[in-house]
Amino acid sequence: MSELNLILFGPPGAGKGTQAERLRSDFQLPYIATGDMLRGNVKDGTELGQKAKEYMDRGDLVPDELIVAMAGERLDEEDAQDGFILDGFPRTVHQAEALSKQLSQVGRRITAVLLIDVPDEEVVRRLSGRRVCVKAGHNYHVEFDPPKHDDVCDQDGSRLVQRDDDKPEVVEKRLNVYHEQTEPVVHYYDEKGILRRVDGTRGPTEVHDHIRAVIATLRLEEDV
Numbered sequence: 001m002s003e004l005n006l007i008l009f010g011p012p013g014a015g016k017g018t019q020a021e022r023l024r025s026d027f028q029l030p031y032i033a034t035g036d037m038l039r040g041n042v043k044d045g046t047e048l049g050q051k052a053k054e055y056m057d058r059g060d061l062v063p064d065e066l067i068v069a070m071a072g073e074r075l076d077e078e079d080a081q082d083g084f085i086l087d088g089f090p091r092t093v094h095q096a097e098a099l100s101k102q103l104s105q106v107g108r109r110i111t112a113v114l115l116i117d118v119p120d121e122e123v124v125r126r127l128s129g130r131r132v133c134v135k136a137g138h139n140y141h142v143e144f145d146p147p148k149h150d151d152v153c154d155q156d157g158s159r160l161v162q163r164d165d166d167k168p169e170v171v172e173k174r175l176n177v178y179h180e181q182t183e184p185v186v187h188y189y190d191e192k193g194i195l196r197r198v199d200g201t202r203g204p205t206e207v208h209d210h211i212r213a214v215i216a217t218l219r220l221e222e223d224v
């Protein structure tokens with residue numbers, strides 16, 4: 001069976017992280033989320049983190065050259081050689097081109113781009129209620145997936161907070177950035193014939209089933 005090099009695509013709050021967690025255990029693939037990597041760098045106070053923070057706090061994209069280098073190094077690591085799940089990268093056409101170049105140099109390519117479609121008003125509802133634990137980033141939602149005790153993580157007992165970039169004015173900015181800079185990447189992959197759309201307004205299990213069906217179909221097509 002050939003490698004699965006997947007990109008999870010969609011606006012912030014589409015449920016990419018939730019789906020990635022499930023796909024990771026379905027297919028034993030490493031999960032590479034550039035947003036998580038950047039937040040790790042900010043927390044550790046690295047040079048990259050210091051450079052990225054101001055962009056992230058505003059809801060802007062971090063400059064391509066920083067991201068392309070960071071994601072490229074991660075994709076070169078041993079565990080990503082037989083497949084991966086990318087989340088949050090690429091976010092510009094320039095990043096998509098850099099990724100395709102890096103992969104083609106070693107005879108690889110993206111298997112599929114799974115676009116999880118969610119309308120803007122639903123994104124706002126989801127992100128404004130999202131809470132994450134300070135220790136490990138476990139996700140909750142005040143309305144749809146509340147913790148057992150207010151503001152405390154069920155899994156590790158740490159404090160739950162709202163991400164700075166989930167505050168309403170920043171969410172609006174992130175959505176604008178998504179439509180202006182990231183949506184062109186959808187067309188880029190659609191033209192290559194590897195884009196698959198999934199209705200992200202459904203519940204997590206239905207979305208997961210749909211994605212698995214898409215992957216099963218891709219594998220069947222490969223075998224013929």
Ligand code: AMP
Nearest residue numbers: 034035055056060061062067088089091
């Ligand atoms: P996320 O958790 O994926 O929503 O990412 C959080 C923030 O990290 C974004 O709003 C951007 O500021 C930054 N970021 C993450 N991935 C990228 C990327 N591929 N290109 C540029 N900025 C990114």
